[in-house]
Amino acid sequence: MSKKIVERVQQLKGKIKIPGDKSISHRAVMFGAIANGKTTVEGFLPGEDCLSTISCFRKLGIEIKQEEDRVTVFGKGWNGLSEASEILDVGNSGTTTRLMLGILATRPFHSVVIGDDSIAKRPMARVTEPLRKMGAKIDGRGKGNFTPLAIRGGQTKGITYTSPVASAQVKSAILLAGLQSEGITTVREPHKSRDHTERMLKAFGVELQEDGLTVSVVGGQELASQHVVVPGDISSAAFFLVAGAIVENSEITLTNVGINETRTGIIDVLLKMGAKLQLTNEKVINEEKMADLTIRTSELQGIEISGEIIPRLIDEIPIIAVLATQANGTTVIKDAEELKVKETNRIDTVVSQLKTLGANIEATDDGMIIHGPTPLIGGKVASFGDHRIGMAMAIAGLVSSAQVEIEDIEAIDVSYPTFFDHIQELI
Ligand SMILES: O=C(O)C1=C[C@@H](OP(=O)(O)O)[C@@H](O)[C@H](O)C1
Numbered sequence: 001m002s003k004k005i006v007e008r009v010q011q012l013k014g015k016i017k018i019p020g021d022k023s024i025s026h027r028a029v030m031f032g033a034i035a036n037g038k039t040t041v042e043g044f045l046p047g048e049d050c051l052s053t054i055s056c057f058r059k060l061g062i063e064i065k066q067e068e069d070r071v072t073v074f075g076k077g078w079n080g081l082s083e084a085s086e087i088l089d090v091g092n093s094g095t096t097t098r099l100m101l102g103i104l105a106t107r108p109f110h111s112v113v114i115g116d117d118s119i120a121k122r123p124m125a126r127v128t129e130p131l132r133k134m135g136a137k138i139d140g141r142g143k144g145n146f147t148p149l150a151i152r153g154g155q156t157k158g159i160t161y162t163s164p165v166a167s168a169q170v171k172s173a174i175l176l177a178g179l180q181s182e183g184i185t186t187v188r189e190p191h192k193s194r195d196h197t198e199r200m201l202k203a204f205g206v207e208l209q210e211d212g213l214t215v216s217v218v219g220g221q222e223l224a225s226q227h228v229v230v231p232g233d234i235s236s237a238a239f240f241l242v243a244g245a246i247v248e249n250s251e252i253t254l255t256n257v258g259i260n261e262t263r264t265g266i267i268d269v270l271l272k273m274g275a276k277l278q279l280t281n282e283k284v285i286n287e288e289k290m291a292d293l294t295i296r297t298s299e300l301q302g303i304e305i306s307g308e309i310i311p312r313l314i315d316e317i318p319i320i321a322v323l324a325t326q327a328n329g330t331t332v333i334k335d336a337e338e339l340k341v342k343e344t345n346r347i348d349t350v351v352s353q354l355k356t357l358g359a360n361i362e363a364t365d366d367g368m369i370i371h372g373p374t375p376l377i378g379g380k381v382a383s384f385g386d387h388r389i390g391m392a393m394a395i396a397g398l399v400s401s402a403q404v405e406i407e408d409i410e411a412i413d414v415s416y417p418t419f420f421d422h423i424q425e426l427i
C-alpha cells in the first residue's frame with residue numbers, strides 16, 4: 001500500500017483531456033464480445049476495472065487486442081462465448097460482475113465469478129434473483145448474494161421486473177439476459193439510471209422499446225459489430241470541476257466530456273450552487289452527447305440534493321461533499337442509501353475522512369449534511385481501497401492549510417490511472 005502527500009496550491013490553470021468513460025468502456029468490450037464481427041473502440045479507459053472486463057472475456061474465448069485507449073474485440077456472436085477453464089476474476093468492478101452475469105445467464109455452460117475483498121461485500125442478489133427467475137442456475141455465498149458465485153446459464157424466459165433500486169447494472173444485466181431469452185423482457189426502475197446500455201445496444205443494431213422508466217427487449221436478438229468512440233468520463237471530470245471551483249485563481253477546461261443527461265447531475269449541482277461553469281463545442285457521437293467544460297473559481301452556496309437527481313450523480317457524491325465544505329451554508333444529501341453498497345460504505349468513508357480534515361459534516365441514514373464554509377486543516381486519511389474516496393481526499397488536499405497524506409492510493413488506478421499527472425499539469 002503506498003501513500004501520497006498532497007499540498008495546498010495557489011491556482012489550477014490549463015486544459016485536460018479526461019480519460020474514457022468507465023461505464024461505456026465496459027459495455028463496448030462486452031457488447032463487442034457478443035456481437036458478430038470486429039468491434040473497434042477508441043478512447044477506451046485503460047483503468048483496472050475495464051481491464052478486468054477484458055481479462056474475463058478473454059477467458060470466455062474472445063480474442064481482444066488492447067493498446068492504451070485502442071481496443072479491438074473479435075466477436076463471434078453469442079455462441080462464440082465458451083466455458084472458461086479458469087475463474088473469472090472481476091477485481092474491484094461491480095459493473096463487470098453484474099453485466100457479465102446477465103450475459104452468462106443465457107450461456108449453456110458453467111462459470112465461477114470472483115473479485116476482491118470489496119466485491120465480496122457488495123450485494124449481487126439484486127441481479128442473481130431476477131436472473132434465476134428467468135431460468136439461470138446461480139449459487140454463491142449468502143444464497144447467491146455474494147461472490148464467489150457459480151452460474152450455469154441455459155434456456156431462459158423473459159420476465160417483467162420492477163427493480164427496487166435505480167441501478168443501471170441491474171437494468172443492464174436483465175436486458176442482456178433478455179436478448180437471448182424466450183419472449184419479452186421488461187425492466188422498470190424507480191428513477192432513471194444511466195442509459196448507456198440502451199444507447200449502445202441500439203448502435204449495435206438491437207431493437208428495444210423505451211417508455212419513461214420502462215425498457216423492453218424481445219428475445220432472440222443478435223448484435224452487429226461497431227466502431228465505438230468513448231467520450232471522457234464525467235465522473236472523472238467531476239474531480240477537476242470541483243477543484244477548479246474551490247481552488248483560488250483557477251480556470252480549467254476539460255475536453256470531450258460525456259454529457260449524457262442520465263449522468264449530468266454534477267453539472268446541475270454546480271450551477272445551482274453558483275459555480276462559473278460553461279459548456280462549449282457540444283456534439284453527439286454514437287448516440288452519446290459530449291462537450292468541453294470550463295470551470296473557474298466560484299463563490300458557492302449550499303443546497304439540498306435528493307430524489308431523482310441521485311442516480312444521475314451517485315458516483316460524484318464523495319467529491320460533492322468536498323465541494324460543500326467550501327460552500328456558504330448547509331448542503332443536505334438525501335435518498336442516497338445506495339452509497340452504502342459501493343466500493344466502500346461511502347457515507348461512512350466520506351464523513352469520517354472529511355471530519356479528519358476538519359470538515360463540519362455528519363452522516364445520516366440516507367446521506368450526509370455538510371455545513372460550510374470550513375477551512376480544511378490537513379491530516380492523515382485513507383482511500384480504504386475506494387478510488388473515488390482517494391481522489392476526493394486528494395482534491396481536498398489542494399485547499400487544505402496543511403498537507404493531506406493519503407494511504408492506499410493505488411486504488412485510484414481503478415478508474416483514473418493518470419489522475420495525479422493531470423493535477424501536476426494544472427499546477
Ligand atoms: O452501469 C454502470 O456502468 C454503473 C452504474 C452505477 O452503479 P449501480 O447500477 O449499482 O447504480 C455506478 O455507480 C457505477 O459506477 C457504474
Ligand SMILES: C=C(OP(=O)(O)O)C(=O)O
Pocket residue numbers: 049092093094095096315342343388415
Ligand atoms: C461504483 C462504482 O463502480 P462499480 O460499481 O463498477 O464497481 C464507481 O466507479 O464508483
